[in-house]
Amino acid sequence: MKQTRRNLLQASGGVTVIALAASAGIFKSGNVYAADWNKAAFDTKNLQETVKAMGGTAATESKDINIVSPDIAENGAVVPVSVASKLAKTESISILVEKNPNALSAAFDIPGGTEPFVSTRVKMGQTSNVYALVKADGKYFFATKEIKVTLGGCGG
């Protein structure tokens, strides 16, 4: 009788340990996601900081990067932005909005075989310069375009 109870206690103790291990495991996998995500870069406030957070030193302006977006966005919550790069060996394309709380909106890695082009939609708090930051052949280049945001549809 005593033996049975001890077994039971041991068994339940074992279950607790497994549960703890499982929760620790979940926590760990959460950290792994965060590791894939460059938090430092997404915390930056401007282009130069972003370049540094991505491991570069400085970005130079390039005419080989093309930003396609409306000049005036009526709804700042949905601003379509496309970026195409003509630079050889384009490795990544990032979209930055200067006056957002955090500049970096999205960063795309372009593997070989994929066209250096992405199109997405970003949020903009107010009229701002939008930067396309391209890493090509180990160096950073950018292009910029001002997009006006008209809230309330008053124009201007």
Added chain:
Amino acid sequence: MADPMKIRASVMGDKVVVKVLMAHEMETGQRKDSAGKTVPAWFIQNVIATHNGKTVLSAQWGPAVSKNPFLEFRFSGGKAGEKVVVTWTDNKGDKRSDEATIS
């Protein structure tokens, strides 16, 4: 589990054009609710698209990507009938994977 993505992949010339529409709130963490409490950030952080097991695009997103995100990209080497798989992971660790056949 989040709603499925809408993925369209079609051959155009020698490239495959992939358009993805995801269903996600993309909460910025800047907004406040009616009670004045900050709504916690909830957004897609990682997106990976693969074709025949090869990654054709990977992305890191911040909360400034619009709600129900749209994404378009093009890659070469795909044929009609093959599959493109898109997977996203958000900052809560939630995951969703969907596939589409190239047409």
